[in-house]
Amino acid sequence: MNKEIHTVIIGSGISGLSLAHFLSKSSQDLLVLESDSRVGGIIHTEIKNQFICENGPNTVLLNNEAILELIQDCGLIEKLEYPTTVADKNRFVLRKGKLTMVPTSLLKFICTPLLSQRAKIGVLRDLFVKRHVQNTTVYDFVSARFGMEIHDQLIEPFITGIYAGNTKKMSAQHSLKILWQLEQKYGSIIKGFFSRDKNKRGQGSFQLPIGLSQLTEKIADLIGERIQLNCTVHKITTKSNGYEIDTGKDLILCKRLISTIPAHGLKRLIADQSFIQVLEKVNYSPVNVFHYGLKKENIKNKKQGFGVLTKPSDGKNYLGVLFSSRTFGHVAPEGFELYTVIVGGERQRELCDLPIEDLERIVLSELEELLEHDGEVNFKNHFRWKKGIPQYDMNHQELLDSIARFQAKNKDFYVMGNFHGGVSVSDCIKKSKKLASELEKREP
Ligand SMILES: Cc1cc2nc3c(=O)[nH]c(=O)nc-3n(C[C@H](O)[C@H](O)[C@H](O)COP(=O)(O)OP(=O)(O)OC[C@H]3O[C@@H](n4cnc5c(N)ncnc54)[C@H](O)[C@@H]3O)c2cc1C
Incomplete structure (x- = not known):
């Protein structure tokens, strides 16, 4: 027709x-x-056994x-679910295999055990390094402005969280658009951060009652x-x-x-x-998304936060774990926690070729170690994006x-x-x- x-x-x-x-x-x-x-x-939300599982995005920025x-x-403004205050504030990376808070204030930055004193002082080089005249990789951009340790400990895990990408291949101008523009406009990211329009800083995120x-x-x-x-x-x-x-x-x-x-x-x-x-x-990175529902009483690690992101030197077989129900309580039934484990990206391409049962076994044992979980797995779900996130x-x-x-x-x-x-x-x-x-x- x-x-x-x-x-x-x-x-x-x-x-x-x-x-x-x-x-x-x-x-x-x-x-x-x-x-x-x-x-x-x-x-792509799937609701199974009262667990609200997000196979794609878990939160959306209201920015x-x-x-x-x-x-x-859509008439949804009154229905938005916001992250718990503690989840909004606490984001973790690993240090010696343990959950360690990412610093979110100047005081926390000065006190964080994640960085050496030299690295902390080294961020000030951003005030003196000349602005880039041509595009470069995320790795080179961040290392030049803040030092390699900041790249390795803080930036790389977060790039993993957004793009599941390889910072040595990614374009700074297009992947770190805001930081790149601050550098280009103010000659320094630190100067730019303190000079930019304060109204543009709001970055709350949300979920919805049924995903x-x-x-x-x-x-x-x-x-x-x-x-x-x-x-x-x-x-x-x-x-x-x-x-x-x-x-x-x-x-x-x-x-x-x-x-x-x-x-x-x-x-x-x-x-x-x-x-x-x-x-x-x-180039699209593959992404595997695993969901696990566990009884609260079987989890010893009670740390509250949004989740944890890893870096290559952690040697983990996951990119990150979202503490889904600790962030949005409504996504798991009473008495249970829901965790979302992300595997794949540029760093773990070869893992994505494993039979799913083998990958699942590896992921679950690492999750249980992280959470100090002892007991039955009450719920699990898996979804694979062969071509997940464009780089x-x-x-x-x-x-x-x-x-x-x-x-x-x-x-x-x-x-x-x-x-x-x-x-x-x-x-x-x-x-x-x-x-x-x-x-x-x-x-x-
Ligand atoms: C695992 C994962 C987690 C993510 N987490 C977040 C997050 O937490 N927050 C965030 O903001 N973003 C996140 N993202 C990114 C974000 O979700 C996506 O970039 C965004 O949803 C893409 O939307 P889109 O409409 O551009 O593309 P798509 O969602 O890919 O839509 C394209 C549509 O086109 C259809 N289509 C394809 N070919 C044809 C054809 N020939 N004819 C007709 N239809 C066709 C497809 O079926 C599909 O429905 C995540 C992405 C992934 C993969």
């Missing part, structure tokens, strides 16, 4: 859904095509106007029948009056086309060889230039999604809002 629609959005992850929502405020003539049988993409607008439109899929399902409700599930786009052909989309069932002609799918999916749909070659280079590596600028060239050649074809411009949920929503506003201005 042939259809004509003004705007087609491919993908109903948070990028596609939020874009459809913002665009539909000015025009209803749009359609979202989704290959899966559910909306949300990487946002921009677009996400606030979206939550308000983050509650947000994507609510947006989908608002968009209604303009989302088509189980509808894979197989091919895009440029026509004189727009783009023809082949879904195997329908041929859809649209004037405006917005892709929000991953780079490895988009490259199969288009014919532009030079763009395909660049898309092929976007903003040193070739990232080539990708951005290539996207700009592709969009200039292909009028009204927009390439969105998490593989450029920010990987977090809140960044994806912000990008959608920005594009929707630009398009609205163009076509009142």
Whole structure:
């Protein structure tokens, strides 16, 4: 069957859904095509045995106007669940295998056992090192400004937490965008931190009563029948009056086309060889997500906090453990704790090739040691993202230039999604809002 629609959005992850929502405020003539049988993409909550398990993001940052607008439109503002105060404050890394608090104030920084005196004084070099004139790796950037120990003990675990990436390959300009911009603007990150607009510092995060899929399902409700599930786009052909989309069932002609799918999916749909070659280079880290439900009374380690992130020298077979129910009490039934263990990334690629039972055994024994757990495992769950998190590596600028060239050649074809411009949920929503506003201005 042939259809004509003004705007087609491919993908109903948070990028596609939020874009459809913002665009539909000015025009209803749009359609979202989704290959899966559910909306949300990487946002994927599963509720089993009263445990609320997040296979994708666990928390979302409330750090921009677009996400606030979206939550308000969805009627969820009163329903937001915030982390417990102690979880919000306490984040751990490992020191000699033990949970050690990451310093969050100047006093704690001075007192932390994580760093040598030399490393603590060494951060002041940031005030004197010249700003970078060209992009460099995250490793070189952080080491040059703050010293290697700060990189190894503090920055690398956090980069692991966001990107599951390799700091020696990642682009500082694109992966540490805020720090890079502070350096470029103020000549020093420390100076920049104290000089920047205080209103921009708020970075609270949230969850929802039945998990983050509650947000994507609510947006989908608002968009209604303009989302088509189980509808894979197989091919895009440029026509004189727009783009023809082949879904195997329908041929859809649209004037405006917005892709929000991953780079490895988009490259199969288009014919532009030079763009395909660049898309092929976007590297995605695999991620395994394990959930464990344990009886509180069987856990000796009672430390409260958001969770722990590891660095390569810890020698652990996990990237991090989120203390999910210690952060958001509602995600586990009474008397139980829920833990989310993340394995994979660039550092643990080979572990992702292990049979899942073997990997699970290794992960569980390390978790039990960390928590000093003795007793039955009451609940477990596993999910594998073969291509989980896109890496903003040193070739990232080539990708951005290539996207700009592709969009200039292909009028009204927009390439969105998490593989450029920010990987977090809140960044994806912000990008959608920005594009929707630009398009609205163009076509009142
Ligand atoms: C394990 C993990 C943990 C994370 N944790 C956090 C976190 O705590 N906080 C945070 O802010 N961010 C986190 N992120 C990042 C964030 O969740 C993602 O970057 C974001 O959700 C991506 O949304 P998206 O819409 O751009 O892409 P996706 O969610 O990948 O959506 C793309 C959609 O397109 C569909 N699709 C693909 N190909 C086709 C096709 N040919 N035709 C039709 N449809 C197609 C897919 O089925 C999918 O639904 C995490 C990511 C992972 C993997």
